[in-house]
Amino acid sequence: xxxxxxxxxYLTTLVTMLxxxxxxxxxxKGRDLPEKVSEALGLxxxxxxxxxxxxxxxxxxxxxxxxxxxxxxxxxxxxVVVVARKTKSLIWCVIAGVGCYVLLTLI
Amino acid sequence: MGYNxxxxxxxxxxxxxxxxxxxxxxxxxxIGIPCGILESQIGMDALMAFVxxxxxxxxxxxxxxxxxxxxxxxxSSIIASVSFVNTRQMLYSxxxxxxxxxxxxxxxxxxxxxxTDESFGVNLSHFVSDETWTATHATLVNLFCMTSWAVSAAVxxxxxxxxxxxxxxxAFAMTSIFICLLVSQPLNHITAVxxxxxxxxxIVCKLxxxxxxxxxxxxxxxxxxxxxxxEVRVG
Numbered sequence: 001x002x003x004x005x006x007x008x009x010y011l012t013t014l015v016t017m018l019x020x021x022x023x024x025x026x027x028x029k030g031r032d033l034p035e036k037v038s039e040a041l042g043l044x045x046x047x048x049x050x051x052x053x054x055x056x057x058x059x060x061x062x063x064x065x066x067x068x069x070x071x072x073x074x075x076x077x078x079x080v081v082v083v084a085r086k087t088k089s090l091i092w093c094v095i096a097g098v099g100c101y102v103l104l105t106l107i
Numbered sequence: 108m109g110y111n112x113x114x115x116x117x118x119x120x121x122x123x124x125x126x127x128x129x130x131x132x133x134x135x136x137x138i139g140i141p142c143g144i145l146e147s148q149i150g151m152d153a154l155m156a157f158v159x160x161x162x163x164x165x166x167x168x169x170x171x172x173x174x175x176x177x178x179x180x181x182x183s184s185i186i187a188s189v190s191f192v193n194t195r196q197m198l199y200s201x202x203x204x205x206x207x208x209x210x211x212x213x214x215x216x217x218x219x220x221x222x223t224d225e226s227f228g229v230n231l232s233h234f235v236s237d238e239t240w241t242a243t244h245a246t247l248v249n250l251f252c253m254t255s256w257a258v259s260a261a262v263x264x265x266x267x268x269x270x271x272x273x274x275x276x277x278a279f280a281m282t283s284i285f286i287c288l289l290v291s292q293p294l295n296h297i298t299a300v301x302x303x304x305x306x307x308x309x310i311v312c313k314l315x316x317x318x319x320x321x322x323x324x325x326x327x328x329x330x331x332x333x334x335x336x337x338e339v340r341v342g
Contacts (some may be wrong), residue, residue, distance in 0.1 A: 001148075001150040004154060005182065008182060009172060009182060009186065010155075010158075010159055011282070012186050013189050013190060014162055016190035016193065017163055017168070017193050018220055020196040020197045021196045021197075021219050021222055022200065023197070023200070023201075023203070024198075024204065025203060025207060025219045026153065026202035026214060026215070028205075029199055029204045029208060029210075029215065030207075031210075033205070036334070038205065039334065039337065041205065042123050042202075043298070044202040044326070044330060045202065045231055045232075045288075045292060045296070046298045046329070046333075046334070047198075047301050047327075048198060048301070049219055049228065049288045049289035049302075050289055050301065050302035050303070050305040050306045050325075050329060051195075051306065051325035051329065052151055052224055052285040052322060052337040053285045053324040054306035054307075054319055054325065055287065055322050055325070056281070058309070059313060060145045060313055061146070071280060073282065074255035075285055076279065079287060080286045082286065084286060084291065088287075089203050089287070090131070090229070091133065092120065093284065093286065093287035094280050097279055097282065097283030098277075098279055101275075102276060
């Protein structure tokens with residue numbers, strides 16, 4: 001990748017990224033929002049996390065290396081759910097999740 | 108407040124922010140190093156990797172850029188796809204806006220510009236459950252995480268392919284963080300509808316080949332479904 005290619009890719013994606021990250025904040029900040037809008041904003045976290053988890057766990061190629069390879073992350077996820085409910089701790093979830101995933105790949 | 112009292116407060120704020128940021132920082136080391144290794148494969152050096160990670164600061168975006176570049180895709184389609192994937196950031200930005208009503212512009216900009224999927228979750232749960240959580244705490248969390256990400260990517264670019272880290276396993280650290288944040292959300296009939304529809308929306312998008320906008324479309328579908336569920340309940 002040449003320096004000019006790098007700069008083109010870097011600068012254009014940086015501009016669109018900053019626009020997405022900053023514009024809604026500055027448009028909405030300090031306004032009295034209608035109740036409906038505030039309610040919708042409050043639903044963003046559960047929607048975003050469910051979408052992020054689903055995006056990580058499901059893909060059209062997930063079973064291309066065999067059924068078990070596709071199921072492994074799902075099994076490890078169930079373990080993380082249990083640990084999350086018990087501990088509510090991010091770091092324990094990371095340790096349990098990655099540890100379980102590694103163990104399953106060794107089986 | 109005297110000078111000493113002020114320093115003490117700042118120290119306390121920094122310590123609180125650091126302890127909230129640590130799990131994400133650890134995850135960023137695990138995934139930032141492979142990201143830097145991949146970036147070195149498309150010809151980026153450690154400085155480029157550092158600058159890109161500290162400013163553009165997007166794990167998904169940076170992995171996509173490298174993979175699409177290696178696959179020989181044209182620049183225009185890489186830029187379009189990556190920008191599309193990052194549109195989900197608009198949701199996070201909007202969700203934080205009520206907490207920044209009286210925060211000055213420069214701090215608001217620094218905060219907004221450094222929000223990621225993971226730091227969004229950590230900061231929003233603190234804003235919701237802890238009245239003493241301030242914009243300064245939240246911005247420090249973002250900057251700690253960003254430092255960890257940028258340094259790890261630079262290290263990855265330096266060592267290049269000398270180290271092999273299985274990316275699927277490293278990426279599962281992030282998945283575990285998202286699962287923990289999802290499980291920590293209050294569960295009632297409305298949020299249950301939101302979660303199921305958002306997850307189903309992502310899967311449907313992927314089956315239809317809409318991989319890049321899957322997260323945004325799924326999350327928006329979840330929010331809309333939640334609003335409908337609320338109307339029906341109140342109705």
